[in-house]
Amino acid sequence: MALIPLAWARAASGLLRPMRALVAQAWLREADVDLLLQVLHPAWRLNRVLAQVEGREWVAEDMLALTLRCNGNAGAWQPGQHLQLLLEQAGVRLSRSYSLTAVHGDGRIELAIKRQPGGRLSNYLLDHLAVGQVLELGQASGSLQWPRTAGAGVLLLAAGSGITPLLGLLRQALAEGFSAPVTLLHYVRSRSQRAFNRELQGLQLLYPNLRVRWAISAEPATLDELSGRFQASHLTGLPGSSVLVCGPYGFVASVRQQWAGELQSEAFSLPPAAPAAGLQPLQLQFARSQLRVTGDNASSLLVQAEQHGLRPAHGCRQGICSSCTCTLVSGAVRDLRSGGLFSEPGQPIRICVSVPQGDVVVDL
């Protein structure tokens, strides 16, 4: 229950600056300040971004579009960027990344969530998230942007939920008067998965420079549809010099292989894990140190970080003291003590007993 409207909390956000300074200097505990703000409005916090669900709409059989209104702590977000959506389940704060399909000036944002087979968070959100509910967001990031020099036209290639960032960019570009030809190809398994198809068909009528085509892989295609997975011939004759591609790793990789021109891409999944046969080289990224190195799946992240000149805080080096705890941004690690696998983004891990399993990004 809210004692004040969210708009007041948004407006008052700037007034909390002295409070933020006190918290930063450790004179106040952020959790205690947040408790008071939370009493006034469930989405109000000192620094963290929380948002209230204002609308939910099915845009495909397996995709739900959400409209959220953020508290005053959201940064200068852009459509096409992605952010973490966090929700607690069974005591654990889970987070998943979703793309912004729209950013409005009044704190409203839109994003879309696709049902994932066995997905813990996505399926819960689709089935249970109600209008009025409050959830937490991370700050948005991502560098995908509408091509600046696209006189010859833009080609948008999306597979599955890859439609979401491209739709965000497309809506914004059209609204801002982009007039060169734009072609959107959306690859889906079945016709019922053509997310946002009504809106896209409406946009085609409104903007003559936009053309949308769907490619269906699991059903027979009709005349105006493409058939099967991506192939270079799908691009022949299309006006455009600049490609934006979004989707699973395999889709993005095959477009990259077959398009030699200007290209921006975003992949939603990791490359398939190499068969577990002994020592594997892999990519390690230490985010805070801005260091990317080639590592292996044999020694702990602490040892590998030290081999590359980093000096992470640590203590016992055997998983007891938790001095070396840091955040796993993405990827999977195995705990040397239990053999357990951890792949929850945002999870604290002890790097002295965590061995990477595939490419890993840690906040170190």
Next chain:
Amino acid sequence: MRQDRELSTAEQAAFGAELDALRAATLADLGAADARYIRRIRSLIRGCALAGRLLLLAGWFPPTWLLGTLLLGLAKILENMELGHNVMHGQYDWMNDPELAGRSYEWDIAGPGDFWRHTHNHIHHTYTNVLGMDDDIGYGVVRLFPEQRWKPYYRWQPLWVTIQALLFQYSVAVQHLQLDQYFKGRLSRDELRPRLKQFNGKIARQWAKDYLFFPLLALVLGANALAVLAGNAVANLIRNLWTFAIIFCGHFTEQAAVFNRSELEGESRGHWYLRQMRGSSNLEGGRLFHILTGNLSHQIEHHLFPDLPARRYAELAVAVREIAQRYGQTYNSGRFAAQFGSVLKRIWVYRLPNAGQPA
């Protein structure tokens, strides 16, 4: 003293594997109930602190002053032990909640959280009861085991211990400054300076809160500032005495063992478990007593599994006791009065150089 069976390397490995399995089973079972519990504890602490501080605004009237002081002391005890100590061990890191993240939590006590994470989580928990490595053995001013080399000032240690108990929060805070090392020239001024800055900053914030802000607030509200000041000071004192008593019972009871550095060489996980079990001692009592000790009454389980939520120690204790028995290890456990009595006896006996010299 203790009657422990020596374990072969293979037995040590099996002993370790059984405890590892226990740990894994608990980890797999963590969930909403644990999250709800720690948040309820936090709400209870906030409630006690608020009620205590409000009651103290009523001035010297004995019923309100005493109750207010006790509630504030209780809030500090719970915050330091069941919430702060346990959260800072990373016991609730699996929740991914930044408010309960072990690496950043700051507790309501003089010692900075970062100091504690080093001296306690790292040094004390890794080198538990190893002479010359675990500074928690007597904190440098008390001789508790005959194996500690006698020094003349130990003669007066009952007095030193009393002072330490009264000022326990400062005694814990000062540990990481390693002033002894500094005066021996083993710690440079440049190494000490940043620690001093952190130390001073934390103490300034603590004092400003308890001895400046709330008394001044009372003054502004027309209440008795002196009563508030005294209440806050006594609440801190109550917490000091209680935490001192519980912590000294953890490793210095009659049957607690100490170790030499040589035992650390090439130490296996099984041997580490064994050392934790032999060096720790439990206190028996009701559910409320366990919560008030931050579940450090289950010191053995805490040392075997420092990063499992402490509310699980009671159920783990049943299995640990059974494993200890099967491997012929003494499970050092007793009532609070008896265990604390044996600690006081050590303090009294080992003040003299020749008392209890190992034969």
